[in-house]
Every structure is written in C-alpha cells, then in structure tokens.
Amino acid sequence: MASPTSSQKSPLAQSLAVRLGVLATGGSFVALVLAGAVMATLQRAGAERAFDERLSVFVTQLFADYANRDVFDATAHFANPAFGLPGSGWYWVVGDPETGEPLFASASLFDPLPAPEAPPTTGDARPDGPVSRPLELSGQRLRLVDRLYEFEGEQVLVRVTAPTDGLDAEIRNFRVALALTLGAMWLALLGLAYLQVRIGLRPLQTLQSAIADVRIAKTREVSGTFPREVSPLVDELNGLLQANEAIVERARHHVGNLAHALKTPLAVILNSARGEADTATLARISSEAQAIDDRVRLYLDRAQRAATQATSGKSTSLRDVVDPLVRTMAKLNLDQGLAFDVDIAASVRVRADREDLEEMLGNLLENACRHADSTVAVAAHKTDDLHQTLTITIDDDGSGLDSKARALVLKRGKRLDEASPGSGLGLSIVKEMAELYGGTLVLDKAPIGGLRAALLLPAAAPVPPDSSR
Structure with missing residues (x-):
C-alpha cells in the first residue's frame, strides 16, 4: 500500500x-x-x-x-x-x-x-x-x-x-x-x-535557516548556537556534508583516471585506422572509434556532473568565470574582429561548481563566436526573487535560427552544419548540466539580431566584502 x-x-x-x-x-x-x-x-x-x-x-x-x-x-x-x-x-x-x-x-x-x-x-x-x-x-x-x-x-x-x-x-x-x-x-x-x-521550536527554525544557507551556497556548513538536544543533529549534518564532499572529490579523481585510461586505446584505434589501406575499413573503424570517443566523453561528463551535485554549499563568482572566457574567445577569434559586451555585476554569484560553469559558458560563447558577425553580448540578471533564479544571456548578431531550428539543435547529436567539426553534443550537454542544477537552457531570438542562449541557474547569496571567495 x-x-x-x-x-x-x-x-x-x-x-x-x-x-x-x-x-x-x-x-x-x-x-x-x-x-x-x-x-x-x-x-x-x-x-x-x-x-x-x-x-x-x-x-x-x-x-x-x-x-x-x-x-x-x-x-x-x-x-x-x-x-x-x-x-x-x-x-x-x-x-x-x-x-x-x-x-x-x-x-x-x-x-x-x-x-x-x-x-x-x-x-x-x-x-x-x-x-x-x-x-x-x-x-x-x-x-x-x-x-x-x-x-x-x-x-x-x-x-x-x-x-x-x-x-x-x-x-x-x-x-x-x-x-x-x-x-x-x-x-x-x-x-x-x-x-x-x-x-x-525556535532552534529548529534556526537550524532550517542554517541549512537553507548551505543550500544556497551562502555557507559551507551548518553553523550557529543550538541547544544540547539539537547539537548532535547539527554535528551529523556537517559530517554528512563533509563526507559527500569527499565522495565527490574521489569521484572526480576516478573520472579523470578513467578518461586518461580510455584515451590511449582510442588513440591506438584511430591511428591504426589511418594506416589502413582499405578505404571502407578505414571509414568504418574511424566512424566507430569516433562514436566510442563521443559516448565516452558524454557519459564521463554526465557522471562527473552528477557527482558534483552531491556537494552542497558551492558557489562561484560569475564575473570571475566570464572574464577569462571572453579574453580567450577574443584571442581565438582575432581574425573576426569581434566586440564583446559584458554586463555582469561583480557581486553576482551562481550556485554551481566553477568547472561546470566554465564548461557551460565556454560552449555557449564558442557557439556565439562561431556565428556572430561582429558582436557578442553577455549579461546576467535575476528573474525570480522567490526562488533566486539567475538568467545568463549570451547574444550574437549573426543570422540566428528559426523556432524549428532552435528546437532541433538542443537535441543530442543534432547539427545544422554537418560540414563543420563537432559532435553536436555541446548545446545538449549544456542543457543537461543546467538541469542537474535545477535550471535549463532556452534559445530565442537575440535583441541584436542573432541567437540568444539564455542559461537559467540558481543564484547564490553575495559574499560579504570581508569574506574570501
């Protein structure tokens, strides 16, 4: 029953x-x-x-x-x-x-x-x-x-x-x-x-508030003054948070080791395929090896992201992630002469792991730079005061996509330009990663004419001026 x-x-x-x-x-x-x-x-x-x-x-x-x-x-x-x-x-x-x-x-x-x-x-x-x-x-x-x-x-x-x-x-x-x-x-x-x-019951309300601070990445552990009957529960919660963080770190190491262990066999297969005289065999081996490589990367990324969600209390300064990515993209696209417009306050923080945020924004910026004519704009603002949702928008002034094409590119492995390199997994991975954090990825028409990629993620509380990041 x-x-x-x-x-x-x-x-x-x-x-x-x-x-x-x-x-x-x-x-x-x-x-x-x-x-x-x-x-x-x-x-x-x-x-x-x-x-x-x-x-x-x-x-x-x-x-x-x-x-x-x-x-x-x-x-x-x-x-x-x-x-x-x-x-x-x-x-x-x-x-x-x-x-x-x-x-x-x-x-x-x-x-x-x-x-x-x-x-x-x-x-x-x-x-x-x-x-x-x-x-x-x-x-x-x-x-x-x-x-x-x-x-x-x-x-x-x-x-x-x-x-x-x-x-x-x-x-x-x-x-x-x-x-x-x-x-x-x-x-x-x-x-x-x-x-x-x-x-x-006031200590329980204090405990609820302290746990909420951990959930929104305001603190890393449950802290405060509690009566003797509640203190053991607080100690157990902090112990659980520390244990989860240790599990995540071990998972990251295992994922990295697995990735390195699989790279060498895949490289051998691909090199052997390149030395094969039979064109049909070469094409078949290359196709299957590439498919294996794509799937390995996909599932390793998924395992790493799922493990990341077990860690509570992590927050990242959005500006600290966006600025280095913009500088890198500007250098990689010097021949296009792209202009980057960044409108993000220094106090804005995202309740997400820094590496995951770099991967999501890196994919979106790379896609925007590939299709932009002259301008890429990055901005962030809160759209939901109740749930503290942060919307990060990345706009380009390229040709953009119609609604049917926007729905298509979010599907796994779907690419509109088959001639360009890539697996067609970038945007779908970004969407999956955002959903793991309780957010999503939405594609729309940009105000400057091209495509807008709106990444919705949970916002974290600003760090006080005297606190370290």
Missing part, C-alpha cells in the same frame, strides 16, 4: 507545533476539569458541614431547654423566628428515638418528619454526634440533623431541619466563580503553551 501524501496526512501528523499545542490544550483542559471537580466536591462538603454545625447549635439548645423541663417552652422560637412561621422549612422536633413521633414540635411544622434512619446509640449517658442528611418535605429541599440524647434514664431524639436554598445558592455561586476562574486560567495556560511552543 502506498504511503499517504503530505496533503492526505492530518495536521497533527504534519506539524510538531500542532502536536505540542494539542497536547498542551487537551492536557491542561483535563487537568483543570479534574481540579475543578475536586474543588467543587470539597467546597460542597465544607459548606454542608458548616450548615450542619449551625443546625447542631439549635439541637444542643433544644436539648438543654428540654432537660430543664421546668422552664421548657414548646412555643419558643430558639433565637430564630422562622421556627414560628408555618411551612418555613425551619422545624424542630423532640420525639421518640425509634419512630420519631414528636413529644414537642415547633409551631412551623405541619407535615410530620420521616422516621429516623438507624439513630445512633448512646453509651454511658453521653450524647452521640449528630446525624445529618438531605430531605424533601412538602416540595421543599431541607437538611435534617438528628441527635440522640440520654438523660436520667430516658432517651430522646432531637431533630432540626432548615431549608437549603441559601446553601444551594452558595454552592452554585462558588461553582460559577470556580468555572470562570479555571476558564481564565486555561486561557492563560494556552497563551503560555503557545509561547513555550514558539520558543521551544
């Missing part, structure tokens, strides 16, 4: 920042929800405990008054007038410990309270602690506190209820405040998580 493309992958799989953000967002949300649930439970338990303690004060007061029966007043409100308001929810009962039947009850009580649930037993005539529980009576939400007392051999159950409206409102208000507080904390944590991701 084919692996999914990057467009088919989820954002969680594509972005490390998204992964960290999702984990921070989800983790903090779950943690705050759990913390809120625990805090709400503890607050409710504390509020109910405080509420029960307030009711226990009434229970104690009731029993104290009941124990002093000479002055016990069943109609007393016990410091709370609500005990005298019918249906207020504030009820008290002094009753039977088993059934809860009232011996005395508050004036506010109309409906009987439910029987106690397993009232606590007493020992040594000491009162046990109160038993509290929620209760619903006549549509009211109440809280009931029971306490069993033993006095002078008699057991009595003292019961007090109170409506929980205030208690419920307190709990509800706390939960609203808690939710708002935790929500604000969650937003603050999201902001901190965002800063953490941005700051934590």
Whole structure:
C-alpha cells in the first residue's frame, strides 16, 4: 500500500507545533476539569458541614431547654423566628428515638418528619454526634440533623431541619466563580503553551535557516548556537556534508583516471585506422572509434556532473568565470574582429561548481563566436526573487535560427552544419548540466539580431566584502 501524501496526512501528523499545542490544550483542559471537580466536591462538603454545625447549635439548645423541663417552652422560637412561621422549612422536633413521633414540635411544622434512619446509640449517658442528611418535605429541599440524647434514664431524639436554598445558592455561586476562574486560567495556560511552543521550536527554525544557507551556497556548513538536544543533529549534518564532499572529490579523481585510461586505446584505434589501406575499413573503424570517443566523453561528463551535485554549499563568482572566457574567445577569434559586451555585476554569484560553469559558458560563447558577425553580448540578471533564479544571456548578431531550428539543435547529436567539426553534443550537454542544477537552457531570438542562449541557474547569496571567495 502506498504511503499517504503530505496533503492526505492530518495536521497533527504534519506539524510538531500542532502536536505540542494539542497536547498542551487537551492536557491542561483535563487537568483543570479534574481540579475543578475536586474543588467543587470539597467546597460542597465544607459548606454542608458548616450548615450542619449551625443546625447542631439549635439541637444542643433544644436539648438543654428540654432537660430543664421546668422552664421548657414548646412555643419558643430558639433565637430564630422562622421556627414560628408555618411551612418555613425551619422545624424542630423532640420525639421518640425509634419512630420519631414528636413529644414537642415547633409551631412551623405541619407535615410530620420521616422516621429516623438507624439513630445512633448512646453509651454511658453521653450524647452521640449528630446525624445529618438531605430531605424533601412538602416540595421543599431541607437538611435534617438528628441527635440522640440520654438523660436520667430516658432517651430522646432531637431533630432540626432548615431549608437549603441559601446553601444551594452558595454552592452554585462558588461553582460559577470556580468555572470562570479555571476558564481564565486555561486561557492563560494556552497563551503560555503557545509561547513555550514558539520558543521551544525556535532552534529548529534556526537550524532550517542554517541549512537553507548551505543550500544556497551562502555557507559551507551548518553553523550557529543550538541547544544540547539539537547539537548532535547539527554535528551529523556537517559530517554528512563533509563526507559527500569527499565522495565527490574521489569521484572526480576516478573520472579523470578513467578518461586518461580510455584515451590511449582510442588513440591506438584511430591511428591504426589511418594506416589502413582499405578505404571502407578505414571509414568504418574511424566512424566507430569516433562514436566510442563521443559516448565516452558524454557519459564521463554526465557522471562527473552528477557527482558534483552531491556537494552542497558551492558557489562561484560569475564575473570571475566570464572574464577569462571572453579574453580567450577574443584571442581565438582575432581574425573576426569581434566586440564583446559584458554586463555582469561583480557581486553576482551562481550556485554551481566553477568547472561546470566554465564548461557551460565556454560552449555557449564558442557557439556565439562561431556565428556572430561582429558582436557578442553577455549579461546576467535575476528573474525570480522567490526562488533566486539567475538568467545568463549570451547574444550574437549573426543570422540566428528559426523556432524549428532552435528546437532541433538542443537535441543530442543534432547539427545544422554537418560540414563543420563537432559532435553536436555541446548545446545538449549544456542543457543537461543546467538541469542537474535545477535550471535549463532556452534559445530565442537575440535583441541584436542573432541567437540568444539564455542559461537559467540558481543564484547564490553575495559574499560579504570581508569574506574570501
């Protein structure tokens, strides 16, 4: 099964920042929800405990008054007038410990309270602690506190209820405040998580920029200050760059050795062919030997260029390559009296190996000089700021080529003038070499009348004035 493309992958799989953000967002949300649930439970338990303690004060007061029966007043409100308001929810009962039947009850009580649930037993005539529980009576939400007392051999159950409206409102208000507080904390944590991701991943952005500098030939190795977790990766990248460069150098040596090793046998074959009396045999041997020589040169050049691409970070000053080539071409074509017009800034650099650039421009200049009447113009300018593409144009004022002929000469081995020397591989090799660097070769009509050869190559960053080339 084919692996999914990057467009088919989820954002969680594509972005490390998204992964960290999702984990921070989800983790903090779950943690705050759990913390809120625990805090709400503890607050409710504390509020109910405080509420029960307030009711226990009434229970104690009731029993104290009941124990002093000479002055016990069943109609007393016990410091709370609500005990005298019918249906207020504030009820008290002094009753039977088993059934809860009232011996005395508050004036506010109309409906009987439910029987106690397993009232606590007493020992040594000491009162046990109160038993509290929620209760619903006549549509009211109440809280009931029971306490069993033993006095002078008699057991009595003292019961007090109170409506929980205030208690419920307190709990509800706390939960609203808690939710708002935790929500604000969650937003603050999201902001901190965002800063953490941005700051934590900044070394990776620095590493990306450093690698980009190597790719555009601004530097030869990845440099900068990186944290301890990223430094091993930087060291491995620099080691890989150095290893690739060493491989390229070895490949160059092997290519050169192979070229020299093949030159001698080919020379022997060609010399033998020249000494052959049989004209047909001579022509056949010469043709095949020349074909072998052309192919050897072609594939050796291709191997050398392919090996060159394994080296990152190389850049070449375009003017340093063009000026010597122009001087050489001027000397070789003195009899033509050609004028050379070079318009290239000294700061322009190409992300290509110097030898490859010399071979490409040498082929194009030689072709321009061969067909020019009086002028050859060389210029360079950037045509794509986004990808930093450099266009090098070589124009001549010769007769030029029509569109069909321009397409034909770019094909391997195709020549328009079979009488002139050459294999017809020059322009096709230039095009192949340019494509290896991510560029191309385009032929068009020159503004000065002849043929324009436009070589598109990746531009390199200018070298600072205090840096060596």
